Amino acid sequence: MIISMKLRSSKQEIEEVCQRIRDFGYKIHEIHGEERVVIAAVGVGDVTPCLDALEMMPQVDNAVRISAPYKFVSKEFRKEKTRIRVKGCEIGGDDFIMMAGPCSVESETQIMESAEAVASAGGKVLRGGAFKPRTSPYDFQGLELEGLKLLRKAGESTGLAVITEVMSDRDVELVAEYADILQIGARNMQNFALLKSLGKANRPVMLKRGLSSTIKELLMSAEYVVAHGNNDVMLCERGIRTFETITRNTCDIVAVPVLQEMTHLPVVLDPSHATGKRSLVPALTRAGVAIGADAVILETHPCPEKAWSDGAQSLTLGAFKTLMKELRPYIELWKERRYAESPVAV
Amino acid sequence: MIISMKLRSSKQEIEEVCQRIRDFGYKIHEIHGEERVVIAAVGVGDVTPCLDALEMMPQVDNAVRISAPYKFVSKEFRKEKTRIRVKGCEIGGDDFIMMAGPCSVESETQIMESAEAVASAGGKVLRGGAFKPRTSPYDFQGLELEGLKLLRKAGESTGLAVITEVMSDRDVELVAEYADILQIGARNMQNFALLKSLGKANRPVMLKRGLSSTIKELLMSAEYVVAHGNNDVMLCERGIRTFETITRNTCDIVAVPVLQEMTHLPVVLDPSHATGKRSLVPALTRAGVAIGADAVILETHPCPEKAWSDGAQSLTLGAFKTLMKELRPYIELWKERRYAESPVAV
């Protein structure tokens, strides 16, 4: 911590602050500047309570944290990228991974048709919602258990891994029985009861960034899962909320390389939710591959205009196939860069 | 719904759109403007799926909703203010209500001392956290059951009603046993599993606005609780997240009169979380009374610099007492206005 005293603080005022810091068990370094005194405090453990206490003292101008408040997820803790293996594929590994499927599981035909289209176009993971978080209580809330069963069936018949959302700590065990990856939605990124329960879930987790969550808060939420016992966490940028309303959200695409500088966890981009508009999805997907995301997750639907949710941002199965073809040279470039950066290549 | 066609749409394109709307069961009115054709669609039921479908059609320029997507919480549904009775007091009634207490319940001494200070200064509701939502897994997470018991004891001995946070649908029953009002924190405002479970909770609910939630989304979340069977919901403005970082959050104080125009539910202001800084709390509390909030909720602590959480924004018990005294003339003006506005007065 660095504590900056008010201008013209007296000796006694400075000593009071120093004593307060020592009470928390930290060591003191006083620095006498031209204008004011600055105190550096060093030691171990979470500094939040001490910072809070200091900010209340009238003599203190401000107090700032130096160390990051997360540990296990940081690159300083672990340099090599976390590789998450599910069914045949590896997220965070040597291949770019495409995940796709409908917003909601609606029927057996719909999910089977979707799964086949994903698999045949080269996707590796099938998405589909069984429990749906909806802003309105009057909107379709998902097929729940029936949806989970259909998803697993579709996954088994195509060889795709399956990712689906879990909305309550109460449902973690149930969903983990059917799904290969547990998705935590943006609105639950700081549902701490849920995060804790994922620590014991025995399934990889994809944590979506909250609408107004900072990158540091996303890492703190991942730290919850890891600290409770589950190392297999991937992070997903899906757009944040800003003043711009022309798109559903604002895609903070730079979060991808920022996260890759800060953490060893894989990073996924979700162009469907980030834009909310089908016509914008292919361009943003190309950009996501070019910027180096480990995976992309897309909404597709056999008949988007009849989808029970998120139709406007879903690609038709045909458009998805076309996009996958268009992506090929970008994925080749992605692999060249991944290879060039990998420690083996050095 | 109002659907605006692209410029120079052909007759056939317009007919395709009209047919799509009729498929959803709505009636059509075509309006031929100087520049483009606009279609008005009327009917009953949630228009979201139809809107989504139309926005995908290439001939459509845009499609907008006319009716609000919530119903029970709207002022159009019910004109008179909802009055929520708990213990001796009424939120949304003829008296301004002050709620106060520590961020976290820490010990019997701390909560008893706090409760006595709140009661003797004229507060009606005691706040205190037993389950704490914390950004970091390494921060203090609350005394849980023990905290609930201490809270109830403090409430009983002082006659104050007790409000405390519940973080998971798993805990609703337990918390409802001990608390008079269930608080839903900002980060759980769209935890839909939790919202649904509150419908059956048999306790009034205070729903805090999410950090990046619009006023309409706050009303939609309240609609979840009401639609699942619980009419006693109060809404709380506690600051939103913006680009400004000098305060912990940005207090959208105008949300108070905006909500009072839109809904019959009582509205509470939380100056402690809105500012994050003790020195700013009294000024914002005065403003909250002046703008007409039904209640204010504050963080107080016998010894803020030793608080386990949120010390920097907690008032000392002495400062709270001073503030309550300073508020008196503002509360008198509040009552005069409330009386002047009430239907009885007319």
Place this chain on the structure above:
Amino acid sequence: MIISMKLRSSKQEIEEVCQRIRDFGYKIHEIHGEERVVIAAVGVGDVTPCLDALEMMPQVDNAVRISAPYKFVSKEFRKEKTRIRVKGCEIGGDDFIMMAGPCSVESETQIMESAEAVASAGGKVLRGGAFKPRTSPYDFQGLELEGLKLLRKAGESTGLAVITEVMSDRDVELVAEYADILQIGARNMQNFALLKSLGKANRPVMLKRGLSSTIKELLMSAEYVVAHGNNDVMLCERGIRTFETITRNTCDIVAVPVLQEMTHLPVVLDPSHATGKRSLVPALTRAGVAIGADAVILETHPCPEKAWSDGAQSLTLGAFKTLMKELRPYIELWKERRYAESPVAV
């Protein structure tokens, strides 16, 4: 400045950073923490270039500024409030000041009628736009010189001071001939050519906060004006842009006490632009007086529904009169608090 090194930096890496800091003329204090080395650098002058240079060095984790980048406008530079005298009144003094008038000057009748209503209700300053910043090139752009002349006439006949906007450094001299206070609009808060030209303008300046400007940036813009020779600057909170669209802007009302903690310059609140909606203006004005703003500026119009701009947020002259009456007890309380806080009272 405080420079935090990466974990496990070598001695040589630390020395390189120290040398770089010394090159900029600062003195070094090394602090060896449990986990990392932190360097404190002290000295005089603007640290921005040094900070920028350090942030680029790969060994550096982050580098933060300790001193505020502004000086003349800070409370540390000058403790007593700046009182700005114009015609009979004083902004920042012992009286709460109301400024009001139409968005745009439209005609002699309109501005004379407005001025008389403002004066007779107890307002002290007449507002009115002659040069109008409009988002669309097709909207009314103001009466320009003719508007200035009408404003002066209305000011002279009623004894009110006159405030009007200046949009270009080219027009400062002209506007200063006719107006008592020069208003800088939110969209020009960082029009640095304009700010510099105000230094020599010989008229007080009201600087409106930009839609996405931080409080610190507002102070920096004020510092421009003061550093170029003009001490009479007042600051105006008029709402910022956030994700919430139900009001025209989001009023950051807490900016008022925050600014009063940081600067000696008077602070004005603009409820009309902050809300964009007439029905919300009285409540927010009450809150503005209660929170301690030095002045409030309002839009009023003899016939808002025929106003050439901003009609939806303008009060009728009758509503303005009613509001002024309703404010009286709040203004009494304002004066009591001002008196209690003033050094004379101690």
Place this chain on the structure above:
Amino acid sequence: MIISMKLRSSKQEIEEVCQRIRDFGYKIHEIHGEERVVIAAVGVGDVTPCLDALEMMPQVDNAVRISAPYKFVSKEFRKEKTRIRVKGCEIGGDDFIMMAGPCSVESETQIMESAEAVASAGGKVLRGGAFKPRTSPYDFQGLELEGLKLLRKAGESTGLAVITEVMSDRDVELVAEYADILQIGARNMQNFALLKSLGKANRPVMLKRGLSSTIKELLMSAEYVVAHGNNDVMLCERGIRTFETITRNTCDIVAVPVLQEMTHLPVVLDPSHATGKRSLVPALTRAGVAIGADAVILETHPCPEKAWSDGAQSLTLGAFKTLMKELRPYIELWKERRYAESPVAV
């Protein structure tokens, strides 16, 4: 316009609203829904004043605009992309254009060295600031006229076109004498006096998006320039201001395809200001090419750690060269897509 009446409006209330609309010269269509009456109003001309007036009427629930408020810049007005020719190159044409150079012109050596590096790596336009908008009055404000002369010299000796910022309508003529493209900075995007003066400038304009400006406002500002006589406008996404502070701004990269759907004007991406951090620039530049920006503008410097401004986000000349090489296959893919989309190819 679509005007939605309050629930249970009386016949007379509806007629009053209709009459008000007719007063503005629009035609009326009444639509009687199950719950409420909606009025569609059609006609020509700017609807803003009418909308404002209607929103004030107590019977009106809300009133929304249907047509876009801009015209000349819209794709509906002109389908083919505007191609802006400067010196040998064409922005908005068949080639991807790279613009690069230092934040500020500092000396002849610095700008000449920069220009040669840009030209030899395949850049087409040299950037460099002579008039610098700086948040602090104490920061370096640019070499002004001397900077313009050095820029022109560097442009002439290398064959590069030159782009530089103009900050006041007073300086437009002067800057136009020396520069090939006039840049309008983010903070001046709504400096309407400046925008108007560009209409007569006889030089192409690059308009940067304001920190909190919507895409529609950016188009409205472009409309100012075009409506005042200058068709050669390109738009630049350079990051917007959000709650996320880990990067200098948040790059709204999706603005690129959104703008390309809405306007025929070319779109430029500025990864340097969008990120504020050198290490993130190459990844975002790749993404910018992949998403289909017409051009990218970058900050480069012979010695970034000694730059007088923006050093932390400037690439070294070596890093720029490496990046240009790395971009080649992405630019090839860009050309293939441009060719496939061009009307000639069909």
